[in-house]
Amino acid sequence: MSMMRIVNSQPEPSILITKEEIAVAVRRVAAEVKRDYQGELPLLLGILKGSFMFMADLIRQLDFPLEVDFVRLSSYGSEKESSGKIKIVQGLHSGVKGREVLVIEDIVDTGLTVSFFMNYLRKKKPASLKLCALTNKPSRRQAPVAIDYLGFTVPNRFLVGYGLDFNERFRNLPDICVLEGEG
Ligand code: 5GP
Numbered sequence: 001m002s003m004m005r006i007v008n009s010q011p012e013p014s015i016l017i018t019k020e021e022i023a024v025a026v027r028r029v030a031a032e033v034k035r036d037y038q039g040e041l042p043l044l045l046g047i048l049k050g051s052f053m054f055m056a057d058l059i060r061q062l063d064f065p066l067e068v069d070f071v072r073l074s075s076y077g078s079e080k081e082s083s084g085k086i087k088i089v090q091g092l093h094s095g096v097k098g099r100e101v102l103v104i105e106d107i108v109d110t111g112l113t114v115s116f117f118m119n120y121l122r123k124k125k126p127a128s129l130k131l132c133a134l135t136n137k138p139s140r141r142q143a144p145v146a147i148d149y150l151g152f153t154v155p156n157r158f159l160v161g162y163g164l165d166f167n168e169r170f171r172n173l174p175d176i177c178v179l180e181g182e183g
């Protein structure tokens with residue numbers, strides 16, 4: 001029963017944004033993306049792991065030709081605070097030069113991760129480069145980031161669910177939640 005105790009000692013998530021509210025936001029963002037990219041064969045580039053669920057829901061609302069790729073960056077490790085040191089753990093398989101590139105991110109917090117990655121991509125000379133983020137935590141910003149398409153502005157709380165994890169748990173929750181007892 002030691003396994004049971006470990007599971008029960010985890011903090012409890014409580015809902016901040018419901019799956020219905022997420023679905024509405026995803027449809028709104030998808031309509032904006034469609035308006036701007038239809039006929040352009042954009043490359044949607046997701047930042048793993050957190051963006052996988054948002055990407056999956058977003059592209060199912062985009063009924064025109066597009067391509068999808070993912071990169072994996074590391075900044076957090078298993079901690080809640082950004083280290084500011086970003087590494088590309090799993091790189092790009094698609095050519096970016098001359099492409100209409102739309103980066104898909106789960107959350108812009110300090111902004112260090114995405115500003116690093118946008119600068120890295122810009123050097124590869126895409127035709128255009130924009131950012132689509134599910135959530136934005138502007139109170140924590142350290143590096144300036146322009147978000148072109150946004151789902152939600154969120155308070156300075158640690159979020160889990162809908163792809164977002166705490167120590168790799170809670171990614172499977174359908175709603176965006178905060179952890180109880182979290183300060
Ligand atoms: P930044 O570099 O903007 O501080 O953080 C970027 C990454 O940190 C995000 O892509 C996300 O993976 C992680 N992160 C930032 N805030 C949160 C949060 O509230 N919850 C979770 N699960 N991850 C977060």
Ligand code: MG
Nearest residue numbers: 047048050106
């Ligand atoms: Mg992320």
